[in-house]
Amino acid sequence: MTSYGLLIFDGADELDFTGPWEVFAVSSILRNGADTSSLIAAGTDVVSCQKGMRVVPSHTLENHPPLDVLVVPGGSGVLREIDNPVINDWIRKTAASAAWTSSVSTGGFLLHSAGPMRGHRVTTHHAYIDRLKALGDVTVIPDARYVVDGNLITSQGISAGIDMALWLVGRLHGRDHAREVQWRLQYYPAPPYQADEPL
C-alpha cells in the first residue's frame, strides 16, 4: 500500500497536481485499489487553482493519513506560500517521514523554503531556472525532465509531473507496472506542429 499526498493551495497550477494524481490513481487501480491519494490543503475550504479550477481538498494538514510520497505542485500561489510558516513547517515535517518528496514546476521553491531541497541536485520550470540558481545552495539541472537525488525528485514545468509520477510508480512497483500504467493512460504523447508544413 502506497499513500500519496498532493499539497494544494490557492494558485496551485492545475496540471502540476492533476497529472501526478491521474498517474497514481491508475497505478492504484492496476494494483486492485491498494493505494490512496490525498489532496491536502491548509483548511477545508475549496481551493481556487491558478487557472480558475476550484477543487475540494480531501484532507487538511492535520488529518491526512501518513504519507509515503509527498508531491508539491507549483503555480502562482507559491510566491505566497514560501512565506507561510504553517506550510513550510508541514512540508519539512512531512518530508522527514515520507519515503519520497517531490515537486512539480515551481513547487520546488516550496521545497527550498521548507528545507528539503537545500544542498541537492534539482530542477524547475524553465522560466524559473535563473531564480533557482540564485538561491545558491542547490545544483540546478535545467535540461533534465526530472531530477532524482536521494529521495528527492524535482520536475520541470507543469506537464513534467506526469513523467515524474510515472517514473515513481515504476520505482515503487516495478517497470512492468509503470508500462502498464502508461498503456492505460494511453500516454504515448504526440505533440502537434513539430513539423512546419502547409496547412
Next chain:
Amino acid sequence: MTSYGLLIFDGADELDFTGPWEVFAVSSILRNGADTSSLIAAGTDVVSCQKGMRVVPSHTLENHPPLDVLVVPGGSGVLREIDNPVINDWIRKTAASAAWTSSVSTGGFLLHSAGPMRGHRVTTHHAYIDRLKALGDVTVIPDARYVVDGNLITSQGISAGIDMALWLVGRLHGRDHAREVQWRLQYYPAPPYQADEPL
C-alpha cells in the same frame, strides 16, 4: 476571443478534462487573457470525478456562455450519462452551434449517443475500440492520437486530450502560438522505462 466549455459529470476522468483545461488556460494567458474556459455540469453540486477528485463546476447547462469549443471527457460516468436525455440534448444543441466539438477517451460515446459523432471518422481509448466499432455508424481509426473530421475531434485515451487541445489552439490561433503554449507547459514529454536497463 474563444469560449471553451468542458462538460464535467460524476465519474468524469480527471486528466481527460484537466489536460485540455490547462492547455486552453495557458493559451489564453499568452493571448492576454482573451479567452474563457467553463467547467459545465448538470447542476451546481460538486462533481466527484472517477478517481476521486472533487471539482466545483463554474457553470450549469443553463447558464454557461455561448461556446466556440465543446470538450466532452470520458470516464466511468459515461456509462450513466449516455442514457441521460438532458445531457444528450444539451450536447446535441451545443455541438450544433459550437465551431468545434471534441471528445477525450470514452467521452466519444457521449458524442455518439447525442448524435454528433455518427457517420464520422473517430477514435477513443484503446480499451473501447471494439465497442466503438460495434456501434456500426462510425469509421474507427484506432491508431491516430486524435481524429479531426470536419469540426469534430475525437481523441484516444486520457492523456491524448493534451495533444488534441494543443492542436486545436494551433488551428484557432496559429502554429507559432501552439508552440509557445507547448513551451510554457514545458510539454516535451519523456515517458520513463522506454529502455530496459539494469536498475
